[in-house]
Amino acid sequence: MSITDGTFIIEDAAAAIRGYAEDGVEVVIAHGTQYGASLMEIAPDFPDVTFAWGTASDTQGLDNVFAYAPAADEGGYVNGWIASSLTETGVIGVVGPIEAGDAVAYINGFEAGALAGGAAEVNITYTGSFGDVALAAEAAEAHLSNNADVLTGTAQMVVGAVGVAADNDIPWFGTQANQTSLAPDLVVASQVYHWEVALEEMLRLRDGGVVGGQAFEVNLANGGLVIEFNDAFVLPAGVRDEAERLIEGIGAGTVDIWAPAPSGADEVACGLDEVDGDLNFYNWSEYMDPDLITAFQDQYGVTVTEDFYPSNEEMFGRVEAGGSGYDMIIPSDYMVSILISESMILPVPAAAVPNKPNVADTFADPPYDPGAVYTAAYQWGTTGVGVDIGITGEVPHTWGLLFDAELAEQFDLSGKITILDDPRETMGAALKYLGYSLNSTSESELAEAEAVIADAVSRVAAFDSDQYDELIVTGESVVGHGYSGNFLWGFEEGDSEYTYFVPDEGGTIWVDNMAVLTDAPHPCTAFTFMNFLLDAENGAQLTNYNWYASPNAASEQYIDPEVLENPIIYPTDMSLLEFIEDTGDFEIEYTDALSRARS
Structure with missing residues (x-):
């Protein structure tokens, strides 16, 4: 194996590619989108040589070229979502190189994940260079001046940006390789590329007589992408568990990171234990322990007003027009999908609801709200x-x-x-x-x-x-x-x-869910109440009060045995049960x- 490294000058890279082919090398790998034009010019001259173009997804129609690229947006989304749980200012900074290839994919995914998690602002700077460390450092400094308190970046030049993060005690998220060694106390997690997943398949095909013409992707599903956490960095309670679920869901295809957020369902930047006024709570009757409301009022110095509705349809009719004055509602499963499609409920910000991972896996990725982006299960x-x-x-x-x-x-x-x-x-x-x-x-x-x-x-x-x-x-x-x-x-x-x-x-069989209305007057208080109810002991107190099954896995140890062992509350035979589903236009x-x- 021969390697030519550090070829940032395109002409030098082209000479190396042609030189390998002329020397009879069977497989020539050009790793970098910037080498594409040179490779496509050279490859037709050597039809028996396999050329592999890295971080690209297009063979340009050449039968002796393989292309391989990472689904960098997947790990970017996970990193961004975790970052949203760490930011206190709501502002996150991103340092990118040239606006191309997997750098763009990673940054776009990171931005989507951060916004989905509740970050208010993601500022992106492309330096125009893969290798200029000084430019990366300047971009990072500019982000800090703009109140960013979490940073990420991609390409070789991020060494400069990581240095700025380390000097200012700012959490950093890496990609391409594990970057923990650059700032051992501040690198939170890194998306790591395992190119061998694609390269081994290319070599297998070549051994079978196929010299090119196919494109490969490394992703979370095939193990070509791996999120490696830095155990020395302590994440907020439950965030890593939720991130692991997110990774699993993306890999399994049950979480679509590019599923469009309904228009109007904007993120809100609420922090842990943040309150922004009294709480107006719209609930089913006899469904909330008054002692829990009293405890919440005493702990946070707010007043909770609780009104009641007899059906999902009546609740929907009351809040549909907007201006209801309510902050939190408890919609059932099928109604959640309607509320999402009508842009009527807000995504749950991870920073404000770190207890959300207490929800059992059974209820953490429901079909009516994939990934539980907009809701947290209440009772079932x-x-x-x-x-x-x-x-x-x-x-x-x-x-x-x-x-x-x-x-x-x-x-x-x-x-x-x-x-x-x-x-x-x-x-x-x-x-x-x-x-x-x-x-x-x-x-x-x-x-x-x-x-x-x-x-x-x-x-x-x-x-x-x-x-x-x-x-x-x-x-x-x-x-x-x-x-x-x-x-x-x-x-x-x-x-x-x-x-x-x-x-x-x-x-x-039904699952009722906590959701915060898009036009809630006090959304931060509502999300703080959601987090309060998702506490393990509070979740158990709720079930011990109303005798409905808890979706809170962490609560199980605190639930009264007579409740936990009652087959009416926790049925063992689910075969007779059917969820109510949204029937779309047939609902009326x-x-x-x-x-x-x-x-």
Whole structure:
């Protein structure tokens, strides 16, 4: 193997490339986008020689040229996201070389990750040189003068910028190689290129008679890119775990770093424990421990006002027009995707919510909010049927208790049934009763479900989403449609014998989520409240209070055993359960169908 290094003069590099080919070298690697023109001119003269063009993704149509490049934006995104958790000023500086190749990819990815994580401003300077250390140092100094408190950069000349970071005690993020040795106490993490992943494949192909004509990418999925953390740099609690999840998600394809952020859903620069006024909280009823609110008020010196809604649809209608005055809401899974698409909720800034990695892996990358960019899981549970079996005796586990006239007569239920005042839940229950998916977009199936509910209306005491458990306990109803935790909690107050079940036809599993509205008057207080609720002990206190399952993995050790071991709260058989999904333009059909059925 022969190497010609440090060839910043293009003419010298061209001479080296041609010289290797003339000497009969079988594989000539030109590593650098700046060598492309020379390589493309030389390669046709040596058709039996394999030329590999590094940090490029185009073979220019030549059959004896391989191209290879890093998906540098992937690691850049991860580095940027981590950087957003470290900045206190909200300003991050980037030092780049010539605006080309993987340098641009890394910097673009870094900027996207930093903004997604909550940084307010990412300032980028291209020096116009790959090797001028002094220019890189000048650019870094300029960023510090502009209040940047985190830096990154790429190419050989960053040695100068790293020196400035070290002199000013500024965290640094590296790329291409592990840069920890340049500033052992300040390099946070480095994206490291493993070119051998691409080069070994090229050599394998050449051994098989293929001399070029293909392009290769090294990325997080194939191990060609690796984020190497500096263990000597202590990250805020949970940030590394969240970063590892992000790396895994990008590699697996479940996190799209270039998924467009909805217009209007701008980042907010909120720091840890920052408050910017009192909190206006819009929540489901009986869903928050008042002692937690009191503790938050005492700790942060703010007042929390909590209002309630009976359904996702009513909440959406209240906040859709803007100006509601609310800061935080608790939307269910399918509603989250609607809120994101309508630009109505803010991305969660990592700097303000370092407890977010406490969320269990099951809920950390939900389909309705990939990567949990906009939300953090609050509680989860099921929707089913609660019954006073002290009055009815044993009953079949079917939605027919709500909808079937013969069962109503058999168990004397007429006028003693309550059904949720919620289009998706109620229409979904009728659909499951009929054997359909609760996410059906079939007009005929929805019409059948509408007819089922219309037939039941005369036997229904109330469509209610607030007091269905209390109505059973007080004897005003016997059967109710509602949420697992509310029934279990309410039944503790009664003197009869009660049961709750998910009907044999199947039911709903749901995840409620914390989200901050785009027009929240006090977004920083809201994100601080989110972080407060994601604390391990606070998360457990919430579950011990409302008897809904916690998505907070760190809370498990603090949850009362009687709650943790209750199969109604933590069901072991999930096969009967279905998530409510966003049905797009069909959503209004559910609302209209329930309205017609009740009229």
